[in-house]
Amino acid sequence: MLVLAASNWDVKTFVMDSDEHCPASTCCSIFVKGSQLNFDDVISFGNRVDMITFEIENVNIEALKKLKSEGKKIFPDPDTLEIIQDKGLQKEFYQKHKIPSPEFLLYENKDEIIKAIETGTLTFPFVQKLRKGGYDGKGVAIIRTQKDMNNLLPGRSVIEKQIEIEKEISVITARNKKGEIKCFPVVEMEFNEGANLVEKLICPSSLNEETITRANEIAVHLISSFEMCGLLAVEMFVDKTNNVWVNEVAPRPHNSGHHTIESIITSQFEQLLRAIFNFPLGSTQIKMPSVMINLLGEPDHEGAVRYEGLTECLGIEGVKIHLYGKKKTKPFRKMGHVTILSTTIEEAKNKAMIVKQKLKVKSW
Numbered sequence: 454m455l456v457l458a459a460s461n462w463d464v465k466t467f468v469m470d471s472d473e474h475c476p477a478s479t480c481c482s483i484f485v486k487g488s489q490l491n492f493d494d495v496i497s498f499g500n501r502v503d504m505i506t507f508e509i510e511n512v513n514i515e516a517l518k519k520l521k522s523e524g525k526k527i528f529p530d531p532d533t534l535e536i537i538q539d540k541g542l543q544k545e546f547y548q549k550h551k552i553p554s555p556e557f558l559l560y561e562n563k564d565e566i567i568k569a570i571e572t573g574t575l576t577f578p579f580v581q582k583l584r585k586g587g588y589d590g591k592g593v594a595i596i597r598t599q600k601d602m603n604n605l606l607p608g609r610s611v612i613e614k615q616i617e618i619e620k621e622i623s624v625i626t627a628r629n630k631k632g633e634i635k636c637f638p639v640v641e642m643e644f645n646e647g648a649n650l651v652e653k654l655i656c657p658s659s660l661n662e663e664t665i666t667r668a669n670e671i672a673v674h675l676i677s678s679f680e681m682c683g684l685l686a687v688e689m690f691v692d693k694t695n696n697v698w699v700n701e702v703a704p705r706p707h708n709s710g711h712h713t714i715e716s717i718i719t720s721q722f723e724q725l726l727r728a729i730f731n732f733p734l735g736s737t738q739i740k741m742p743s744v745m746i747n748l749l750g751e752p753d754h755e756g757a758v759r760y761e762g763l764t765e766c767l768g769i770e771g772v773k774i775h776l777y778g779k780k781k782t783k784p785f786r787k788m789g790h791v792t793i794l795s796t797t798i799e800e801a802k803n804k805a806m807i808v809k810q811k812l813k814v815k816s817w
């Protein structure tokens with residue numbers, strides 16, 4: 454989606470991925486097979502381009518730092534990425550910059566956590582998050598009682614106070630080198646219980662003005678504190694008493710911003726390009742209310758992909774389908790998304806329910 458936005462501006466795009474059939478491989482200018490975690494792959498890729506950005510946090514930091522020291526333009530900065538890659542460093546950053554985020558403690562391993570429970574320094578309930586490598590809820594364990602202790606994850610982790618969540622929201626914000634900042638409208642996220650993936654995303658949110666202002670202030674404060682050049686997706690919790698807490702951030706285009714392609718004047722992808730080219734940031738005004746749903750592989754299907762209900766769903770007004778072109782489906786694999794535009798959120802939600810029932814990702 455970033456490559457498609459770049460093609461509007463005649464930007465030559467190089468994409469590196471370990472899978473030569475990855476979605477971007479068919480629409481970028483040059484595809485390079487390689488691992489973003491491999492030092493040599495990142496260095497040789499970086500040497501071929503003028504500017505680098507990334508759409509995944511797991512990139513070899515040492516390679517990015519070396520390229521930066523040699524004068525390569527990298528957005529967001531590898532130092533920012535290094536903090537965000539580690540949830541422990543993220544939490545310390547929030548503390549330092551007075552960003553509201555659930556109280557936390559850091560532990561080196563499972564045994565330390567067990568000991569802390571035994572000695573009473575830690576009490577139930579709490580949320581354990583692996584410091585590195587987690588995504589889509591993998592690497593997070595909610596420990597409510599002693600019974601859940603079997604679910605503790607091995608490894609260095611952040612232990613967080615459990616928040617009584619009323620709503621999970623996201624604000625995607627952009628900043629260019631000149632320091633201009635713009636936020637996309639607050640969106641509400643609804644999760645798929647089984648897969649812990651964002652299932653439905655609603656824009657605009659139904660939160661009151663005060664909470665929306667607070668969420669925007671936090672997102673602006675965060676991106677300014679990072680002095681970032683690029684996009685920062687800020688995932689937040691609104692608790693039962695309307696306090697806003699930062700859960701985590703992602704320094705890249707985000708699933709909670711895919712609706713912007715159709716429902717906002719500037720998409721998150723165009724905004725990222727504007728930010729890193731130091732152009733004026735584009736308008737983030739809503740064109741139409743929207744609901745976005747992820748197209749996930751059906752639980753019982755694995756193998757060559759086929760889509761059921763495509764023609765029928767394309768016949769519904771306001772339904773915009775994006776298939777990523779992944780050749781194989783797996784249970785809960787993200788295979789695409791659908792944005793449903795309508796004059797009211799209620800109608801968009803109703804149409805989203807129909808699309809969810811009819812459009813299925815299966816295998817042959």
Ligand code: ADP
Pocket residue numbers: 555580582587588589590591592593613614615616617618621688700701
């Ligand atoms: P990931 O990085 O894998 O997306 P998150 O940190 O977003 O993981 O956590 C996944 C989910 O766990 C969140 O969307 C939320 O529902 C729940 N969660 C995370 N932290 C807390 C917390 N402190 N209190 C309550 N629920 C939490």
